[in-house]
Amino acid sequence: MLELPLFIARVPYGFPSSPQDYVELWLDLIGTAVVELTAKGQSITKGNILYELERIAASSSDIQVKTHALDAAKLLRKHNHVKMD
Numbered sequence: 746m747l748e749l750p751l752f753i754a755r756v757p758y759g760f761p762s763s764p765q766d767y768v769e770l771w772l773d774l775i776g777t778a779v780v781e782l783t784a785k786g787q788s789i790t791k792g793n794i795l796y797e798l799e800r801i802a803a804s805s806s807d808i809q810v811k812t813h814a815l816d817a818a819k820l821l822r823k824h825n826h827v828k829m830d
Contacts, residue, residue, distance in 0.1 A: 771817035774798060778817075795821060 778797035779789055787793055795818050802814035 767813075767816070770813050771820050774801065774814050774817040775821065777801065791821065 775794060775798070778794045778801065781797050781801075782789055782793050798814045798818040798821070802811045802818075805811050805814070
């Protein structure tokens with residue numbers, strides 16, 4: 746399993762300061778979910794990515810990771826034009 750707080754280290758002080766920083770964090774988390782799924786040998790589908798993001802949020806003790814993982818899942822759900830299935 747990957748060390749997830751690493752993605753927060755890209756932003757100074759661990760806090761996003763602009764909308765672009767938030768988007769970068771969410772994309773990093775989606776990428777982390779894809780890497781995790783690939784490592785497990787699972788297919789890369791929108792449903793699997795959503796499940797993995799929710800698993801990441803549930804398994805983390807870091808409130809920032811939980812919040813951003815759930816936000817990334819919300820972003821992926823919101824944009825129905827993203828067709829992966």
